[in-house]
Amino acid sequence: MARTRVPNARLRALLEETEWTQGGFARAVNTVAAEAGLTLRYDRTTVAHWLVGSHPMPRVQPLACEALSRRCGRLITAEEAGFAGVAEQVPVVGGKLASGGANGLVGLLHELSGSVPYRPARTRPASRVTATRVTEVQSTRNPATLFFTRILQAQGGGFARGTLRTYLAEALAGQLRGARGEIRRERYAEASQLALVLGRMYADDLRNGEAQHCYLAARELAITAGNRELTVIALRTLSAQAYGLGHLRIADEAARAAVEAARNTPRAVRAFAQAQLAVTAASRGERGEALRALAMAEEGVGGAAAGRHPFESYARADFEFQRGEALMALRRAEEAVPAFEYALAARTPEDRRGAALTRLRLADVLLPLGRVDETRALERELAEQGDGLRSVAVVRRREALRRSLLRFGGGRNAAGGRDAS
Missing domain, CATH: 1.20.58 (Methane Monooxygenase Hydroxylase; Chain G, domain 1)
Known part of the structure; x- marks a missing residue:
């Protein structure tokens, strides 16, 4: 016998509160999904099905709740949205790592699975950051950070992410347990650095929810280590991520908090x-x-x-x-x-990812200026020097660039052009 669907009165009430149409809500869910590295093409018919009693897939439920949370200005849980098989809301990291230590780090890594939404959130005020008891400790020169950073630069974020997660969960988390004094500060600083690198690896695959969790964890680890420099770097990285996703106010707040915290560094x-x-x-x-x-x-x-x-x-x-x-x-x-050209010329041969992203950004600028031949040359360089990079960010932007170039015929400079990305 067919299961009788129960209309989702809770979701309907939330849509009334947000003053969203069904299509508007669908577009908002698609946007949140894109920030998490997923491509969804929901429309009003999808939401109509949800309203009459069907439910989003488990991986989509936290994304739908995040879209509602942003619109309502408060946390909306899957239960409040009326979704059956309530999806766990991945908690925003903040403070628990300082007290949880190794267990908090392992817990963070366990959470980085499934669909983790990016959550725009105001950055801790600069006064609280600078008021934190810190010491002027230079960044720990640990070989693991250098190794994984070079892997990211040469191969892309999808190459050794699993290896770094394993190292953090099994090797470094074990070293955090029982560490005291200067050794404890050094280990927490190392964990902060590696959490930042792991976040960049996730971001390179457009998994921005996971990346954000790593950056927030890195900030908490840096504060616990008493390392002002790493606190600044984490704040600045959060700002850059928010800016790239179009959350300009949050990006500006985080940038100003980083500048404030950077005094005497x-x-x-x-x-x-x-x-x-x-x-x-x-x-x-x-x-x-x-x-x-x-x-x-x-x-x-x-x-x-x-x-x-x-x-x-x-x-x-x-x-x-x-x-x-x-x-x-x-x-x-x-x-x-010329700034992007200078950046490209200054890239080291090992930084293939950085060079690819710089070429793509330069192409974004040149094509609307009508400099089609130069843009085509950059695309050829990407094919020659960027192939094999395990970077979703590079792959998707290359695809967008190719689509843009298809609008032009024989390769002569055109009077203008619009960027498709």
Whole structure:
């Protein structure tokens, strides 16, 4: 006998509260899914089925709840949305790692499965970060961080992520247990660094919910370690992620918190924070502030990253990329071109991922300017030098670039063009 479906009165009430149409809710779920690395093509008919008693797949339930939570301004659970087989809401990391130590780290890694939504959330105020009891400890020079960072740069985020997770869960978590004094600070600092690298690996595969959890964990681990530098880096990374996903206000708040926390830190750390503030300030139309932040950041920029520990220097290539982003936010595309070109030229041969992403961003700028031949040359370079990268971000953007180039015929410079990405 067929199961009788019960209309979902709870979901209908939430849609009335949000003043969303069924199509509007479907589009919002698709957007949250895209941030988590999933491609959904839901429309109003999907939501209509939910309203009459069917339920989203388990992996989609937390995404639908996240869309509702953003609209309502409060946490909406699967139960409150009327979904059967209630999906677990993955808790936002915050504070539990400091007290949970090794168990908290293992618990975090266990949570990074299934569909983990990205959750826009205000960053802890700068006053609370700087008020945290920290010591001026230099970033731990551990070989594991350097190894996994180089793997990410050379092969992409999908190459050794499982290996890093295993190392964190089995080797490093065990070292956190029972550690005391200076050894304890060093181990927590190492865990913070590796959580940041793991987050970047997830982000490279467009799994932004998992990446966000890693970045938040890295911040808590850095605070526990008493390491101001790593606290700044985690805040800045959260800002860059929010900016890339279009959450500009949150990105700007996190960038300002990073700059505030970066006082009395090494020049490279201050530069790292200021370069991100330049981008978010530019996105708000604050031209003067953006240019001042760029000038302050450039004072702490080093040369090539080859041979340097990734948490102790700010490479010229990375800074020039940020300069290009800030100029693009200021709508100065012609001036952004040489910045991205400089960034590409400054990439080390080992940084294949960075070079691929820089070529793609440069192509984004050149094509709307009508510089089609140069864009085609970049696409050929991507095929020659970027093949084999295990990076969903690179693959999807290359596909978008190819679609854009298909609009043009013989390859001569066109009068204009629109970016498809």
